[in-house]
Amino acid sequence: MRSADGSTGIATVDILLINPPWITKDGNIWHGVKSTSPPLGLLYVAAYAEERGYTVHVMDVNAEQLHFEDIERFVADQQPPWVGMTAVTAQIINTHRVAGIIKRVSPASKVVVGGVHATAMPDEVLREANVDYVVRGEGEIPFFELISGKAPAEIGGLSFRGSNPLQPIVHNPMAEPITDLDSLPTPAYHLIRFDLYKPAVGAYRRLPSINMTMTRGCPGKCTFCNSAETALRTRSARHVVDEIEKLQDRYGIREVSFYDDTLTIFKPQVAEMCDLIIERGIDLTWSCFARTDCVSPPLLGKMRAAGCHQILFGIESADAEILRNIRKPIDIEQTRKAVRMVQDAGIAVRAAFMFGNPGETVESMRRTIDFAIDLDPDIAIFNITTPYPGTQMFDWALRKGYLRTLNWNDYDLANSVLELPTVSSAEINRMYKVAYREFFFRPSYLLRRLLKMRSWDDIKCNVRALRSVMFTKATVRPPSNGREKTAGTWTSLFGDRAAPTPACT
Numbered sequence: 002m003r004s005a006d007g008s009t010g011i012a013t014v015d016i017l018l019i020n021p022p023w024i025t026k027d028g029n030i031w032h033g034v035k036s037t038s039p040p041l042g043l044l045y046v047a048a049y050a051e052e053r054g055y056t057v058h059v060m061d062v063n064a065e066q067l068h069f070e071d072i073e074r075f076v077a078d079q080q081p082p083w084v085g086m087t088a089v090t091a092q093i094i095n096t097h098r099v100a101g102i103i104k105r106v107s108p109a110s111k112v113v114v115g116g117v118h119a120t121a122m123p124d125e126v127l128r129e130a131n132v133d134y135v136v137r138g139e140g141e142i143p144f145f146e147l148i149s150g151k152a153p154a155e156i157g158g159l160s161f162r163g164s165n166p167l168q169p170i171v172h173n174p175m176a177e178p179i180t181d182l183d184s185l186p187t188p189a190y191h192l193i194r195f196d197l198y199k200p201a202v203g204a205y206r207r208l209p210s211i212n213m214t215m216t217r218g219c220p221g222k223c224t225f226c227n228s229a230e231t232a233l234r235t236r237s238a239r240h241v242v243d244e245i246e247k248l249q250d251r252y253g254i255r256e257v258s259f260y261d262d263t264l265t266i267f268k269p270q271v272a273e274m275c276d277l278i279i280e281r282g283i284d285l286t287w288s289c290f291a292r293t294d295c296v297s298p299p300l301l302g303k304m305r306a307a308g309c310h311q312i313l314f315g316i317e318s319a320d321a322e323i324l325r326n327i328r329k330p331i332d333i334e335q336t337r338k339a340v341r342m343v344q345d346a347g348i349a350v351r352a353a354f355m356f357g358n359p360g361e362t363v364e365s366m367r368r369t370i371d372f373a374i375d376l377d378p379d380i381a382i383f384n385i386t387t388p389y390p391g392t393q394m395f396d397w398a399l400r401k402g403y404l405r406t407l408n409w410n411d412y413d414l415a416n417s418v419l420e421l422p423t424v425s426s427a428e429i430n431r432m433y434k435v436a437y438r439e440f441f442f443r444p445s446y447l448l449r450r451l452l453k454m455r456s457w458d459d460i461k462c463n464v465r466a467l468r469s470v471m472f473t474k475a476t477v478r479p480p481s482n483g484r485e486k487t488a489g490t491w492t493s494l495f496g497d498r499a500a501p502t503p504a505c506t
């Protein structure tokens with residue numbers, strides 16, 4: 002490893018990690034809602050390498066509002082031997098653009114891409130010559146092994162261009178999932194500027210806020226989700242609470258957004274975490290994601306007492322047939338009960354719904370909107386179904402010829418990229434707008450929001466959120482050429498549709 006040297010053109014960092022630019026388009030509901038969270042995956046990879054003696058620099062292009070020229074200047078000046086980038090699908094086109102810049106101004110830098118899109122589409126990512134390696138799945142160990150000189154052929158989860166013309170891209174078997182999550186260091190939050198981050202409007206109570214995870218993986222089988230059937234593991238409650246205290250000492254954090262897929266899947270550990278927060282008198286507010294079949298009144302009581310103020314449930318649809326199609330067959334009466342249970346415990350509910358799932362019709366979307374209004378969660382989020390690469394839904398849609406576009410910039414949940422035989426994209430987009438307007442512009446809802454405002458910041462946030470709802474519009478892309486349109490039968494799309502929902506431990 003090289004020592005630090007301040008002079009131009011000599012690397013002062015061993016590794017540059019970049020969160021590439023995220024596209025923001027008019028019409029995306031996130032447009033105008035200024036929020037961004039620390040790139041947790043990159044910070045885990047960074048911390049693991051730092052702990053082993055490497056110097057790391059993180060550029061979060063979105064939070065720092067950097068331009069391509071800023072990246073170019075930094076890379077030209079620093080010539081970092083290793084550059085790692087993370088990407089969800091909607092970032093991958095920009096990731097390649099950044100990779101091109103890196104190779105142009107620092108040809109010796111090795112470019113590694115990880116994250117959910119690279120994991121799903123390693124061949125595609127490596128077809129671009131500017132990318133040298135793809136790390137599939139958890140990145141800490143494979144990335145460290147790569148930079149420390151282990152032979153690529155021996156690194157679990159690594160994909161790279163090999164020398165065999167018959168097999169130009171080599172995909173090593175996946176690395177074993179990290180079982181002892183307590184062995185991982187705290188994400189390298191010290192490498193980012195805390196003041197630049199803020200969760201989405203309505204999703205937090207206090208600042209500074211931080212995102213963290215207790216668990217990894219999800220046993221759910223949802224066809225639209227990249228987390229489906231991934232190895233489920235948890236950190237110990239003590240490890241999480243120690244980390245919270247450390248972050249409070251270092252950065253004065255007052256709020257945590259738990260970004261676990263379903264935090265409450267490990268009920269005993271979450272209960273223990275709450276007990277520890279209460280016992281140690283930690284002043285904290287926090288939120289998390291959960292499933293409506295993974296909460297119970299005693300747990301919710303503890304969560305509330307430990308500072309939980311909001312839970313996000315992915316409810317998706319009010320139509321039982323659609324819920325079966327997407328392999329999330331939770332009974333809507335159970336959902337109704339869970340929402341009441343959470344609200345009775347004094348915790349707010351943020352409910353997420355999807356439009357445009359297999360089997361969707363105008364009537365089913367109407368039912369979903371009516372259900373959302375009747376359920377009356379504190380906040381609702383409506384998304385347009387997007388079949389991401391790596392999901393069952395993507396494979397199915399590709400097979401059936403239902404994808405309107407393979408331009409990944411359009412895979413941002415505010416575009417209709419699926420063309421279904423049961424409903425047109427135009428109808429989906431229309432109902433998407435109707436949903437936002439009908440849900441948020443109810444006088445009773447507006448009054449409730451108004452009464453909850455406590456500060457000037459609250460008012461500003463709410464006005465921004467309402468403005469963005471008012472101007473929400475989804476985009477319809479023209480169908481891609483040669484797309485084969487076949488009518489599907491919705492009853493046997495994903496095999497075991499009525500698979501049992503995952504049991505909470």
Ligand code: B12
Nearest residue numbers: 042085086087089090115116139140226227260389413414
């Ligand atoms: C929390 C969350 C959010 C939060 C915060 C995102 C953030 N910036 O932190 C919010 C709500 C803001 C959000 C927004 C979006 N999200 Co989101 N989100 C998640 C969620 C639930 C957890 C992310 C997380 O923190 N994971 C924990 C970290 C540790 O895991 P990780 O990022 O995967 O990183 C590990 C590996 O992937 C790898 N790795 C990652 N990067 C790199 C880089 C290198 C170099 C290496 C070697 C390895 C490596 O190593 C890491 C450590 O092991 C995931 C689902 C999931 N379980 O991952 C969805 C998920 C990532 N989100 C998704 C989507 C679609 C979005 C949005 C596009 C939605 C929208 N329209 O706005 C935006 C995109 C915003 C953006 N630019 O990131 C999809 C992505 C699907 C896809 N193929 O694109 C996911 C997978 C959910 C799903 N549908 O299945 N999201």
Ligand code: SF4
Nearest residue numbers: 219221223226229262
């Ligand atoms: S329960 Fe949530 S995180 Fe798990 S597979 Fe389904 S949508 Fe994904």
